Amino acid sequence: MRTLLLRYSLKHHLVQKFRLAMVILSLALGVAIFVSSYESIAAAKDSIQASATALKGKVEWKVSKGRYLGVEESLVAKIRAIPGAIAAPVIESSTAAGPPLNRSFLLVGVDMQSDAMAKLYGGDLASGMAPAFIAAFLGGGMIVPFAFAEQNGLKPGSVIQLQGKVERHDVTIAGAVDVKQLKAIAGGSVGLMDLHSAQTVLGMPGMVDRIDVAGVSKADLQKACPDCQLDSPKRMNSAGDDAISRIRSLLGVSVIALLVGVLLIYNSVQVSILERLKDIAIIRAIGATRIQIFGFLLIEWLIIGTFGSALGIVLGSALASALVDYTKKSINTMVPLMADAHVHVGPKLVVIGMAIGVATTLVAAFFPIWTAANVRPLAILRPYTYRRSHRYGLAAIIGVVSCALGNLIIATMSVSWMTGLAVIGLVFLGVALLFPQLILMLANACRPWLRRTKRPEPYLALDGLLKTPHRTAFTIMTFGTALAMMVATETLVQGFRVSTGQWMNAAFPFDISVIGNDLTSSLYGNQALPTSLLTDLVKVPGVGHVYGVRKLMTPMNGQDTMVLGVDTVGFMEARKAKGMGAWPPGIDDAGVQKAFKAGEITYVSTNFAKLYRKHAGETLTVQTPTGSVSFRIQAVVDDYSWAHGCFIVDRAILRKDWHDDSLSYVDVGVAPGQSVDEVKGRISKVAASNRAAFAYNRKEITDVTDSILEQAVAMANMQAAIAVLIGMMGIVNAIWIGVMNRKKEIALWRSIGMTRRQIRGIILFEGLFVSIVAGFMGAFGGLYGGWIPLRSFSFDITGYIYPMVVPWAQIWEVGALALVLGLSAGLLPAHHAAKLPILESIGYE
């Protein structure tokens, strides 16, 4: 009997080819989104990890005075004096290269002549190199991996310009090597220089970033350099951690897309069962048990789930390649960490993909199948099986409780992004349970109003949708959730964009900013500019005000925080000239300004305050190259300079305590009546004459940050677009099914005088109703979906706190998209319904 039932069920699906294709494709797309996100994250992680492992070598300890504080090179000899110790000084700095590279890469300075290098990182680097090659390297040349050289058209003897701490240096390419470790570092975007040459280029004579050590105990090492910090090299560097945590959020988006798929499958299962309810009742009547019915329907959907999942894995692998490219671009714009990331579809991924797809199908199918197995044959075999009164009260109550619980968790607790996603899932489930009742209430409220119109199409369409409130509700949810994903993403982006825009307008009185790195190649760089630039720029015709800012990284509770040194006087004058008020707050007070300049007080950013639990009035103690210094926190201010927070001091404090008298950028205010573009042209010439400096106006800087932001959310948008596609397929599916189930009714309408146009109208109105409600759901659900991360876990992912901004433009766009897609989804079913043969369909059961 089981074989017979399976044959019967498979035949049924083969007759409904279109719907079967839609279900398999939608499941496949859902699985594809998940698989691609999972795989691209894994590929990125592997690539970054490979870089970290290659950098680690056999190193047991990394010795420094603290990250970013470096350590004296003289300490190497002290460590080497410990019996058995192997010590290698290393400089490792992300550096911007000018023409012809125009990109950032990792500059590593090593002591090639020391055998410690070979012992720690393997012996194949120097061995086999021609003496001329080594001579060129020791003479200040740079070694790069073959692939990097090929990619950038570099040959031995090619000259590239490297931005040093003070000025730009011409560096000759000594040669290219094909060394495994070197290729893995920063994904191969790396250049190797002799330690002393690197010190010269980066302007840090006698200093190295760290000393890599092996063969010595921690105690002995600590004894040799008591004021040093000893770090284990096992950990992935913090930039890698940040990059991974940011792209990991993609997995969350993919889970939501999969939920959209669940609803679509639920609808399809339910309809395929409803269609056969009479058959099922007959089979039950002639003796099939509930278990038999349950079994054959479950196997039927298991087969469909398996097909869909397999297709999803294939699609997902293709999508993953595109995602990896995006991820690479997105991460490397910040810090060059990734290259040569490969998508590898292994058995693990296949198993995960299949498990996710099949589980999704079975979860979605379980309830309709259970219901079908429990039908009372007599109730179904009676004429007029249409149920007018649907009871969703209990489901609605459970839904309200789920939503309330989810909101309570978000409102009262600080949750991780994983918990946040679980809460979104809980609320989603709540809405799914509540929605049929809501739809019924909404429809009942609308029906009398629609009946007053002279056209029957709207209320007949509403009746058509209300025949199966849960199907209508889930169709709306499928589409609405997908639209909500778009609104939610934009809510987050807008919040960030508006708050950073407000911060830029409130904090910076500049028209032109002169920066040490080329923004077109990399947003971040630790390139420094000489203070002489300030005096040079003041002399440029048309320049009104000039002030310098230095950004330095400094360790803080194991994180990398940023200290911002500002020329207070110049900054205040520039603000005054622009008619801007005091920023940071209270700085216009003479006493506060005096204390700020003296290094007694500091201002901390809001993300700094949250991360390190600091408040105004408390004392902040930080480690500097000259020892620890303390500041009283004057106020907490909005500042988006760095994801791990920043604190602001007068630049004189950086000179004194950090021994750093360079600049990261110089802000220029144009004199009244002067053209910004003309002044910028003059500044560019002066800035680039003897140093590597680039001038940008406000708009150019905003455009760069905007494009990086767009790039960062492009992947999420792509997933949302696929989810919208699944949602639209859900509408086509639901309306199509509605038409198929009402063939007789439609034929009856036609027989009593309804024109084809009116039939088309009814079906299109169905699409319109779904899209209108889905549009509203997309807008409100999206705002809610944006609020939850902002309220609870966006700080963990982005490192910033920013307010919620309603993305009105996106909401209107989503509304228009909903209408267009909803109506488009109705076109095919409407055409089909209008063409139904009346006589044949009227006899259709």
Place this chain on the structure above:
Amino acid sequence: MLQLKNVTKAYGDGTQQVHALKGIDVEIGPGEFIAVTGPSGCGKSTLLHLACGLDLPTTGEVTFDGRTTVSRTDDELTLMRRTQVGLIFQSFNLIPTLTALENVILPTTLDGHSFASQQERGRHLLESVKLGGREHHYPDQLSGGEAQRVAIARALIMNPMILLADEPTGNLDSQSGMAIIDLLEEFGNIDAGATKRSTLIVTHDEQVANRAWRRIRLKDGRVV
């Protein structure tokens, strides 16, 4: 009013072709109350479908109100069914999602009238078919006889020139069936605009056929 001239209707192609009607000539004048009888498969329902324009003849002409059905477009045929023909089916064919009153008013709303403006007329018709007070009942809350009376009220709402009923008592017990025939007789030959309404009932029930004023007997697709 309605003329079928040498009408044939064939289904299928070639050797599979089945001739449901084989050269029928029928004329129905105003105010007639006619029964079409015959054994199963003799072409009764086909004749009715051709008469209301739900189907077109293979050869011959079906003329309704002075125009042949083949000369009318699909929309014109639809309009004809909506305004000039009242259709009644064996299985009632009410819309299950609409109340009795809404089912009755449906053809008028298709014609552009608002529900509110037709409510009174719909109620009146329901009272006429002895269903006063059942306006807000749904089809599954009505008995077979009641459902068929709703279908008659729906067929009457546009004041059609002709009522075409396909086995209207086929799903009813004899008492309910006779009550339906009473109603058809009552409303079947009253004034419908400028002319008197005619009624054509397809039936294989002798008791029903005996109530007709004229009988058309079909056998193997021909009038006998």
